[in-house]
Amino acid sequence: MSVSHYPAVSFDQTVRRHTLSVIVDNEPGVLSRIAGLFSGRGYNIESLTVSETEAEKHISRITIVTSGSEKIIDQIKNHLDRLVPVHRVVDLTLQGESIERELALLKVVGKGDHRMEALRLATAFGARTIDATVTSFVFELTGATDDIERFIKVLGPCGLAEVSRTGIAAMARGSEVM
Amino acid sequence: MSEMMTGAEMVVRALRDQNVEHLFGYPGGAVLPIYDALFQQDFVKHILVRQEGGAVHSAEGYARSSGKVGVVLVTSGPGATNAVTGLTDALMDSIPLVCITGQVPTHLIGSDAFQECDTVGITRSCTKHNYLVKRIEDLPRILHEAFYVASNGRPGPVVIDIPKDIQFARGVYSRPKDNQHKTYRPTVKGDLSKIKAAVELMSKAKRPVFYTGGGVINAGPHASALLRELVHLTGFPCTSTLMGLGAFPAADKQWLGMLGMHGTYEANLAMHGCDVMINIGARFDDRITGRIDAFSPGSRKIHVDIDPSSINKNVKVEIPIVGDCAHVLEDMVRLWRELSPQVDKPALKSWWGQINEWRGRNSLGFQNSETIIKPQHAVQRLYELTKGHDTYVTTEVGQHQMWAAQYFHFEEPNRWMTSGGLGTMGYGLPAAIGVQLAHPKALVIDIAGEASILMNIQEMSTALQYRLPVKIFILNNEYMGMVRQWQELLHGGRYSSSYSEALPDFVKLAEAYGSHGIRCSDPAKLDDAIMEMIETPRAVIFDCVVAKEENCFPMIPSGKAHNEMILNDFTGDTKTVIDAKGRELV
Ligand SMILES: Cc1cc2nc3c(=O)[nH]c(=O)nc-3n(C[C@H](O)[C@H](O)[C@H](O)COP(=O)(O)OP(=O)(O)OC[C@H]3O[C@@H](n4cnc5c(N)ncnc54)[C@H](O)[C@@H]3O)c2cc1C
Numbered sequence: 001m002s003v004s005h006y007p008a009v010s011f012d013q014t015v016r017r018h019t020l021s022v023i024v025d026n027e028p029g030v031l032s033r034i035a036g037l038f039s040g041r042g043y044n045i046e047s048l049t050v051s052e053t054e055a056e057k058h059i060s061r062i063t064i065v066t067s068g069s070e071k072i073i074d075q076i077k078n079h080l081d082r083l084v085p086v087h088r089v090v091d092l093t094l095q096g097e098s099i100e101r102e103l104a105l106l107k108v109v110g111k112g113d114h115r116m117e118a119l120r121l122a123t124a125f126g127a128r129t130i131d132a133t134v135t136s137f138v139f140e141l142t143g144a145t146d147d148i149e150r151f152i153k154v155l156g157p158c159g160l161a162e163v164s165r166t167g168i169a170a171m172a173r174g175s176e177v178m
Numbered sequence: 179m180s181e182m183m184t185g186a187e188m189v190v191r192a193l194r195d196q197n198v199e200h201l202f203g204y205p206g207g208a209v210l211p212i213y214d215a216l217f218q219q220d221f222v223k224h225i226l227v228r229q230e231g232g233a234v235h236s237a238e239g240y241a242r243s244s245g246k247v248g249v250v251l252v253t254s255g256p257g258a259t260n261a262v263t264g265l266t267d268a269l270m271d272s273i274p275l276v277c278i279t280g281q282v283p284t285h286l287i288g289s290d291a292f293q294e295c296d297t298v299g300i301t302r303s304c305t306k307h308n309y310l311v312k313r314i315e316d317l318p319r320i321l322h323e324a325f326y327v328a329s330n331g332r333p334g335p336v337v338i339d340i341p342k343d344i345q346f347a348r349g350v351y352s353r354p355k356d357n358q359h360k361t362y363r364p365t366v367k368g369d370l371s372k373i374k375a376a377v378e379l380m381s382k383a384k385r386p387v388f389y390t391g392g393g394v395i396n397a398g399p400h401a402s403a404l405l406r407e408l409v410h411l412t413g414f415p416c417t418s419t420l421m422g423l424g425a426f427p428a429a430d431k432q433w434l435g436m437l438g439m440h441g442t443y444e445a446n447l448a449m450h451g452c453d454v455m456i457n458i459g460a461r462f463d464d465r466i467t468g469r470i471d472a473f474s475p476g477s478r479k480i481h482v483d484i485d486p487s488s489i490n491k492n493v494k495v496e497i498p499i500v501g502d503c504a505h506v507l508e509d510m511v512r513l514w515r516e517l518s519p520q521v522d523k524p525a526l527k528s529w530w531g532q533i534n535e536w537r538g539r540n541s542l543g544f545q546n547s548e549t550i551i552k553p554q555h556a557v558q559r560l561y562e563l564t565k566g567h568d569t570y571v572t573t574e575v576g577q578h579q580m581w582a583a584q585y586f587h588f589e590e591p592n593r594w595m596t597s598g599g600l601g602t603m604g605y606g607l608p609a610a611i612g613v614q615l616a617h618p619k620a621l622v623i624d625i626a627g628e629a630s631i632l633m634n635i636q637e638m639s640t641a642l643q644y645r646l647p648v649k650i651f652i653l654n655n656e657y658m659g660m661v662r663q664w665q666e667l668l669h670g671g672r673y674s675s676s677y678s679e680a681l682p683d684f685v686k687l688a689e690a691y692g693s694h695g696i697r698c699s700d701p702a703k704l705d706d707a708i709m710e711m712i713e714t715p716r717a718v719i720f721d722c723v724v725a726k727e728e729n730c731f732p733m734i735p736s737g738k739a740h741n742e743m744i745l746n747d748f749t750g751d752t753k754t755v756i757d758a759k760g761r762e763l764v
């Protein structure tokens with residue numbers, strides 16, 4: 001029970017992951033406004049991707065993966081929505097199933113058995129080999145976050161030395177558009 | 179009509195096109211071109227403050243008392259950083275401001291140039307929106323857009339950072355036809371089905387209460403008129419936050435007084451015991467709710483607010499209505515009339531009976547004295563003696579602020595200017611200067627504390643320069659009284675650094691600033707001294723020497739619910755009313 005004038009936690013605290021698509025004016029500072037909103041209010045960002053989608057209209061699409069209780073997620077959406085350069089915020093997680101994809105580059109360094117095992121796993125996961133030397137490979141894998149994480153896990157013992165990930169691009173299934 | 183001119187001239191022209199008569203500012207290298215353009219015209223009057231923080235608070239007082247946008251002009255670097263407190267204050271209290279800051283020339287940005295700071299970075303989180311102007315072609319649009327953004331939706335401060343080369347650059351100025359933002363469109367009309375549901379819920383209420391706030395003031399005097407109409411139509415009781423005082427007249431029979439931490443017994447108990455709560459433009463601030471888990475446990479709640487992020491932020495409500503108070507109130511009044519509901523008369527009657535019982539507790543009663551001026555008494559006398567005047571009140575922050583809220587009564591909106599959300603000491607004097615400029619003939623009083631007033635005392639020079647007859651009424655208890663009170667209640671009466679040592683002689687200080695000084699410590703002479711202050715046609719500093727260790731009650735102590743307030747007749751030990759756990763978290 002709270003014993004303060006600063007109210008205690010009083011809402012359902014079940015934390016869930018949500019993917020938000022945010023359409024914004026591509027103007028200087030828009031990304032720091034959004035990042036600052038998250039840091040300033042103590043919200044999490046698990047993944048953030050930004051890219052201009054309609055160059056002539058200077059419109060960008062930002063995909064944010066965040067987690068929080070239902071109340072926090074509602075607050076995040078409302079706060080995003082009231083930023084002046086934000087046009088629209090859509091919660092893809094609430095919209096039903098959405099497609100989420102991410103691209104990862106993975107460098108494996110090693111010789112002998114490890115090397116062969118790495119190549120075998122890459123084939124099994126459907127990764128492309130985009131660079132190879134006698135002591136290394138660079139693989140590219142595009143897929144859902146879970147697939148990428150599984151791939152990273154199994155490659156670990158095979159000499160995985162470096163990972164670079166893009167973060168998530170997401171879109172609702174079906175004919176619905178933003 | 180389009181015309182060629184420099185960026186600096188565009189600034190001044192846009193202010194003129196926005197009908198800005200007063201601009202609060204302080205010059206410096208990075209805004210000299212704008213000052214030069216100001217010099218060559220006389221529509222926009224520049225008010226030279228003595229510190230940029232003063233400029234922002236003056237603009238806040240100007241805005242809050244007139245309903246217009248307050249405008250500020252400061253230089254780069256220290257000019258901009260001095261403005262930060264005022265900008266944050268305006269953001270917290272939803273005050274529309276446009277603050278123009280100078281910046282080093284574009285090609286030097288990021289080079290640690292002389293008086294450079296990252297103004298848009300620093301002010302991003304303390305403004306509603308901000309701009310760094312990088313091309314002269316964007317300047318006219320941004321200038322007008324800033325006024326739109328500041329005053330539409332939930333009002334707030336907007337910063338426009340203009341590098342010096344842009345001020346010199348020439349470009350085409352034209353006034354945009356529709357003064358808007360290309361995408362920012364706040365919702366003002368409330369969802370009619372929700373408003374209907376709200377009116378229906380209200381019509382069935384047995385123990386209703388209106389909980390109104392600063393949003394009603396933001397929505398303009400029309401909203402206050404509609405609120406009065408709705409409260410009278412329904413016959414329900416009405417309370418308000420600190421920020422909403424004046425929206426509903428204090429003399430009205432249905433008025434319960436302010437609610438919250440230092441609110442009246444009847445207002446807080448009505449909130450605690452109501453079955454339907456109608457929140458119009460208030461934000462469930464923690465000074466109101468106290469312990470959230472014990473806040474009005476049995477009520478169904480309606481919340482009208484223009485900012486969707488205010489809804490369900492602190493308290494979950496059943497009927498949220500996003501929209502402007504004036505629009506929603508208009509719909510509510512109309513629908514109530516159409517429905518002309520059969521309200522539950524016996525239930526309402528017994529609710530009022532209960533409320534009158536609480537009123538009988540006389541929670542604002544206090545022990546007066548014939549030998550020493552009690553601060554509550556001083557505010558009461560000030561209120562009584564200024565009644566016939568066209569009065570505006572500002573405050574600093576502390577006990578005196580709460581006593582002003584409790585004992586000075588307001589019948590009209592826009593008469594009460596105080597720093598609520600941020601609680602900025604030093605707000606009151608510059609704010610009074612802004613109010614006086616907006617209302618040159620009015621009686622403008624800053625109810626102050628001896629500690630707070632020193633935070634922006636330099637603005638006395640501004641008052642002198644522009645012959646502004648502001649009255650500073652200091653409740654001098656020789657303590658940072660609010661801090662002392664909390665130390666008494668929470669820290670065993672160890673008054674660590676809260677005694678106001680080495681105070682200046684306020685009467686001499688007044689004279690040094692070319693104004694009039696009055697000191698009074700005798701209750702018998704108080705009325706005459708106040709009359710002398712009112713009748714003095716110049717600025718006055720009134721040093722009202724009051725009881726030193728008076729506490730501000732009623733108070734809901736930490737860790738307690740609304741129905742566990744401490745009142746003025748409390749006889750227990752103030753040092754133990756708050757337990758160890760309560761102390762940790764205040
Ligand atoms: C020492 C100290 C003690 C305090 N004690 C108390 C106390 O006892 N009681 C008390 O009440 N306060 C107290 N306060 C003030 C408190 O901190 C808050 O500032 C205050 O309660 C907030 O008032 P409000 O809810 O009306 O919101 P405001 O800050 O005025 O916010 C207005 C709300 O209305 C919305 N709004 C704005 N414009 C519109 C519009 N046009 N239409 C619809 N909605 C709109 C906004 O989105 C916002 O949610 C104290 C402050 C200090 C410094």
Ligand SMILES: Cc1ncc(C[n+]2csc(CCOP(=O)(O)OP(=O)(O)O)c2C)c(N)n1
Nearest residue numbers: 576577578603627628629630657658659660
């Ligand atoms: C800028 C700032 N610093 C510190 C505080 C914390 N504070 C709140 S009230 C107060 C004391 C105010 O003293 P005074 O002006 O004498 O008013 P009183 O409470 O005695 O009426 C202080 C230090 C504040 N609100 N603002």
Ligand SMILES: [Mg+2]
Nearest residue numbers: 627628657659
């Ligand atoms: Mg004091």
